[in-house]
Amino acid sequence: MEGADPLNVIVTGVGGQGNVLISQLMGSALVRTGHHVTIGETYGASQRGGAVMSHLRISREAQYGPLIPHGQANVILGLEPVETLRVLGQYGNPDVTVITNSRPVYPLAVAIGTAQYPSVEEIVKALEELSSKAWLINATDIALDLGASILTNIVMAGALVGAGVLPLAPEEFEQELQESLPADRLDFNLKAFRRGLAEVKAR
Amino acid sequence: MDIYVEWSVNEKVALEAAAAASFAGVRAIVAMKQNGLNVASDFLMNLNLTGTVGGLVLVVCDDPSGLSSTNEQDTRPAAKWAELPLLEPADSQEAKEMTKWAFELSEEIKNVCLVRSVTRVSHARGDVRLGEPMSPTREAKFAPTMLGQFTPLFVTIKHNFLHQKVSKAREIFESSPFNWYTGPKWPELLIITCGSGWHYSLEAVKALGLEDSVGILKLGTTWPLPEKLVQQHLARTNKVLTVEEVDPFLEGNLKELVGDAFPALGPLTFYGKRSGHMPTIGELDPDQVIGALSSILNREKAAVEPDYAKKAQALTGGIVQSRMIGFCAGCPHRATLWSVKNALKLDGRGGFVTGDIGCYTMGLGPTGFFQLKTVQAMGSGAGLASGFGKLGKLGFNQPVLTVCGDSTFFHAVIPALINGVYNQSNFTLIILDNSATAMTGFQPHPGTGVSAVGEPAPTVDLEGLCHSLGTRVEVADPFDLQDTTDKLLDLMQDDGGVRVLISKRKCGIVRAKEEEKPEYKVRVDSEKCRGESCGCNRLCTRIFQCPGLVWDSESxxxxxxxxxxxGCGVCADICPASAIIREVV
Structure with a gap:
């Protein structure tokens, strides 16, 4: 993936988890560092508990279209395990790097007891066999530890930057946080970002 | 900068408000989605004849696949229908350049200029190089220069002017900077594409390594077609693939052109939607273009390595469940529709609910207990209710309920409600007042007391407005299931005339955004929950279906x-064993 141009990143999760926000933050930070970035986003109805994804096309050369062709993702960042697997099956390839949150958001069929959520073993097996490197992060637990589950996405952004798969240094992402978040929320978010960063660095 | 911006109450009013600015000589832009253009089109089909003064740009974004819409209509035929120039941007940068140019074009031909976007252009982000913002130099003043300029006086003469304006636009389009060609001089196959299709075409040609044999004519101005430019390129190939979403609009217009120019062009084979190489439904993606090129030119290219695809299917196919959309945890709509369902059952006369467009459209699915039986346009639930309520003479005796949101009420329900009152129809309107335009981005509306730029605005009083029509009006808190059900049942049984229930409770997402603390801490008392052995048949998880309440298969x-x-606490009221405990926080 080193030097891939375009670098294709998919951020996936369930509507409401904040995949749009972190895609925007990463996109803006990357533009600031001299990249062309196109983000194709899922909006609207799917934001009500549906499967959502953002496609990021990052290039030094040119502006790319908003959709990544099947099998062409370089990095998949998942805010929810089953959504990560859904995207991996469609856009993955043997060289893909996957970073996923471990905490499920149950699809309704699971919540109401008519379907089973896959076991951790099944998820880990699929992640490992379908990627070149996979990270499973307890991001929601870290966010809850910091006081709010809504920080999960920022923890995951920290893990992504920490994994070194984006042409983006931690301080460059932090600068973006500083410029786009209101002052009273900054501290909270910086903490979340650094916890995600540390989580990956420690491994 | 002196810019005025508003959220208009609906698209027709929006276009009218923007046209007023144009009539007064200043520039205006108005944006809507494809369904919105239908609402605005009555005005548009007259505005095109009277023409404009200040540049007037109408941006319409289509939603291929209906990802957030009730249809996937292609807006572009409207440009042909209304005889207005049509621009289709391919990405963020071009959308910005084109919009600027559209103002100039509009002033040049003195008519509305249409900019048609699609989801993958409007709901995309990209880095955009900005120019210098222009400061408005004109003062707004309404000063017609011709007799009946802004009226239907001299319809046929104006219709002729309209034809001339289209011809002028065609001339301008011949040298537009938004049309260009890349590829070999004599391509084996020529792709003609527009909008989102351009990037997908580039990507497909690159993926298959066809740069030396396939050319791409990218058109930004798709109606009227720049005929000379297109003919030049058609003359250099004998195979043409059209890449566009959704309908074969460009494809049809190209064939029309080829029909006229046949002797000069000679035989051409067209590939696209009519030939079955491109889909006629749903949104485009790069893989479809790769597939079409592979098939036409006999190239092999699997999107995903077959071995990997097989392994992925084996490892994920069985365990990745579909994820249906539904009401959020703590959504007041779920609570209201629960009461609707129960009131209809208690009433027992086969009553039903008509509806329309908003988050509550999801009431047609499991999280709204399948209560909505009709969904078409905004406001059409109330219009249908008004009609159903007059079928008594023809043997109809079912109670009629209709639901709409507060924003939709202002948009298009008011005329239907007045129609019902005037014609003495018989139905109950439930206004799901969640103080939000929740499905489409939480923009303010006339009931919120906030303007488009976030300043205080007068609040239109829903309840007072309904009272003024002489309807019986009740207000309920949907989280109080008993009271809401009682009031609904009473309204339903108070036969004759139009009745209104305002089911008032702020949207859960708004509550969270405003950092309102949850009212309750909710938990399940596992001693009291009898699980499968309770006679309720898992009423809470299986039927109520709140994502915050889950069936634990282990316990x-x-x-x-x-x-x-x-923490809305509503589920505590539906558990027959009182096993769901809510404690005030």
Missing amino acids: QKAKIDEVICT
Whole structure:
């Protein structure tokens, strides 16, 4: 993936988890560092508990279209395990790097007891066999530890930057946080970002 | 900068308001989605004849696949219908350049200029190089220069002017900077594409390594077609693939052109939607273009390595469930529709609910207990109710309920409600007042007391407005299931005339955004929850279907997912064993 141009990143999760926000933050930070970035986003109805994804096309050369062709993702960042697997099956390839949150958001069929959520073993097996490197992060637990589950996405952004798969240094992402978040929320978010960063660095 | 911006109450009023600015000589832009253009089109089909003064740009974004819409209509035929120039941007940068140019074009031909976008252009982000903002130099003044300039006086003469304006636009389009060609001089196959199709075409040609044999004519001005430019390129190939979403609009217009120019062009084979190489439904993606090129030119290219695809299917196919959309945890619509369902059952006369467009459209699915039986346009639930309510003479005796949101009420329900009152129809309107335009981005509306730029604005009083029509009006808190059900049943049984229930409770997402603390801490008392052995047949998880309330297959009991639960406490009232405990926080 080193030097891939375009670098294709998919951020996936369930509507409401904040995949749009972190895609925007990463996109803006990357533009600031001299990249062309196109983000194709899922909006609207799917934001009500549906499967959502953002496609990021990052290039030094040119502006790319908003959709990544099947099998062409370089990095998949998942805010929810089953959504990560859904995207991996469609856009993955043997060289893909996957970073996923471990905490499920149950699809309704699971919540109401008519379907089973896959076991951790099944998820880990699929992640490992379908990627070149996979990270499973307890991001929601870290966010809850910091006081709010809504920080999960920022923890995951920290893990992504920490994994070194984006042409983006931690301080460059932090600068973006500083410029786009209101002052009273900054501290909270910086903490979340650094916890995600540390989580990956420690491994 | 002196810019005025508003959220208009509906698209027709929006276009009218923007046209007023144009009539007064200043520039205006108005944006809507494809369904919105239908609302605005009555005005548009007259505005095109009277023409404009200040540049007037109408941006319409289509939603291929209906990802957030009730249809996937292609707006572009409207440009042909209204005889207005049509621009189709391919990405963020071009959208910005084109919009600027559209103002100039509009002033040049003195008519509305249409900019047609699609989801993958409007709901995309990209880095955009900005120019210098222009400061408005004109003062707004309404000063017609011709007799009946802004009226239907001299319809046929104006219709002729309209034809001339289209011809002028065609001339301008011949040298537009938004049309260009890349590829060999004599391509084996020529792709003609527009909008989102351009990037997908580039990507497909690159993926298959066809740069030396396939050319791409990218058109930004798709109606009227720049005929000379297109003919030049058609003359250099004998195979043409059209890449566009959704309908074969460009394809049809190209064939029309080829029909006229046939002797000069000679035989051409067209590939696209009519030939079955491109889909006629749903949104485009790069893989479809790769597939079409592979098939036409006999190239092999699997999107995903077959071995990997097989392994992925084996490892994920069986365990990745579909994820249906539904009401959020703590959504007041779920609570209201629960009461609707129960009131209809208690009433027992086969009553039903008509509806329209908003978050509550999801009431047609499981999280709204399948209560909505009709969904078409905004406001059409009330219009249908008004009609159903007059069928008594023809043997109809079912109670009619209709639901709409507060924003939709202002948009298009008011005329239907007045129609019902005037014609003495018989139905109950439920206004799901969640103080939000929740499905489409939480923009303010006339009931919120906030303007488009976030300043205080007068609040239109829903209840007072309904009272003024002489309807009986009740207000209920949907989280109070008993009271809401009682009031609904009473309204339903108070036969004759139009009745209104305002079911008032702020949207859960707004509550969270405003950092309102949850009212309750909710938990399941596992001693009291009898699981499968309770006679309720898992009423809470199987039927009520709040994502915050889950069936724990290990303990075989219900439990609260504390990350998702918003603490509305409504589920405590539906548990027959009183096993769901809500404690005031």
